Amino acid sequence: MTELRKRGGGGGDPDSTDNISDKEGDGDDRLGLQGDAEGECDGDSKADTPDVPLPSADTDNTPQCLNKALEGLPPRWKNYWIRGVLSLAMIFGFFLIIYMGPITLILVVMTVQIKCFQEIITIGYRVYHSYELPWFRTLSWYFLICVNYFFYGETVADYFGALVQREEPLQFLARYHRFISFALYLAGFCMFVLSLVKKHYRLQFYMFAWTHVTLLIVVTQSHLVIQNLFEGMIWFIVPISIVICNDIMAYLFGFFFGRTPLIKLSPKKTWEGFIGGFFATVVFSFIVIAHTPQLESKVEIVLSYLLSQFQYFVCPVGYNSETNRFTVECEPSDIFVMQEYTLPAVIQNTLRWKTVNLYPFQIHSIFLSSFASLIGPFGGFFASGFKRAFKIKDFANTIPGHGGIMDRFDCQYLMATFTHVYIASFIRGPNPSKVLQQLLMLQPEQQLSIFHTLHSQLRERGLLPPAAAQDE
Secondary structure (H helix, E strand, O other), X not given: OHHHHHHHOOOOOOOOHHHHOOXXXXXXXXXXXXXXXXXXXXXXXXXXXXXXXXXXXXXXXXXXXXXXXXXOOOHHHHHHHHHHHHHHHHHHHHHHHHHHOHHHHHHHHHHHHHHHHHHHHHHHHHHHHHOOOOOXXXXXXXXXXXXXXXXXXXXXXXXXXXXXXXXXXXXXXXXXXHHHHHHHHHHHHHHHHHHOOHHHHXXXXXXHHHHHHHHHHHHHHHHHHHHHHHOOOHHHHHHHHHHHHHHHHHHHHHHHHOOOEEEOOEEEEEHHHHHHXXXXXXXXXXXXXXXXXXXXXXXXXXXXXXXXXXXXXXXOXXXXXXXXXXXXXXOOOHHHOOEEEEOOHHHHHHHOOOEEEEOHHHHHHHHXXXXXXXXXXXXXXXXXXXHHHOOOOOOOOOEOOOEOHHHXXXXXXXXXXXXXXXXXXXHOOOOHHHHHHHHXXXXXXXXXXXXXXXXXXXXHOOOOOOHHHHHO
């Protein structure tokens, strides 16, 4: 690109026609990113050779013991075993984190969010740093802090009202939280404007937009993951698990049976893997217990049925101000209570079953798993398109055989957003814990007014004895 090649040399008027022309390509070489190691970008012209070479994300960081054990295997099978072993290790780690409870899950989500943000911003920073422009990385991390302060402050105000009421500094921060958040963002915005350099206006605005889109994709959706967690751990575990299942099963079906390419953005993806992953994921997420008059038969298929039986997974996560701990105790809602359903006559005649016993959540799990299998992969395709646009194979090389953290969470963020929208549209009722926390933040006279109103309403509905009977 003429514009940035001239800038790199420090010459040229930034406002001249030659410098602002975009006729030479789509901007790949503007960002100075290296070519795809697997040749996924065939067709890109030699004119797109990067001006500023970047370190490769394809460096082999596989543990030496694993490399030695797999020595002599063909590359395809070596990669298969590396991915398999590390996938099992990550799944084991996932279960361990679940066992450690909600606070650990929140910390892990924050850690993953920061790493994903770092991986995406690093791509932009390498370009920005190449032209010695000021403050890009500093401002990017500053905006990350501001946005996290806003989202986590909202969470604390919603779910930790009793704790906020006990601490005077927290009361001040909660009361003026949105104003403080806006003031922090405004300070960063002014810093960006002051950092503008005459010869690099366009590039700086590219990077400003880059940072904000990254915040939207990573931080906002990470916040939705935590919101899902507070609705009940099952809404955190099931969506993540079915995306993992779909990834694994699509890979296995594609590895052994894949013949038909699915999409040009990801040449290794196949229709066989896509379809096989869909059916395997639906089966994994759903379990049916079917009863017939002659024979009680059970068809058990794994996740939703198992998790729906435990309060630890189905109850909204609340905060107990007396013990200063998270609690997951409640009377399970109707979607986690076993119900009997009569099957249509056609199915009765075919399967010889008249009824099935299901948790209603299992029906919801079909919609979640269908989205994870049919729409979720488009998060991966989006990430593939992004990487092809900037001529990199992976976002980083954090996990051998898998790439960076963002490479593993490209579908998870889309799934988290869908789950949040699904809960808000079809599931969510009033959360008693959240309502109580909000009530505790009111002034005493407001609390008394609500108490008297609620007391009157319960008496009118016959749930409390009349006032005369209480006096006796």
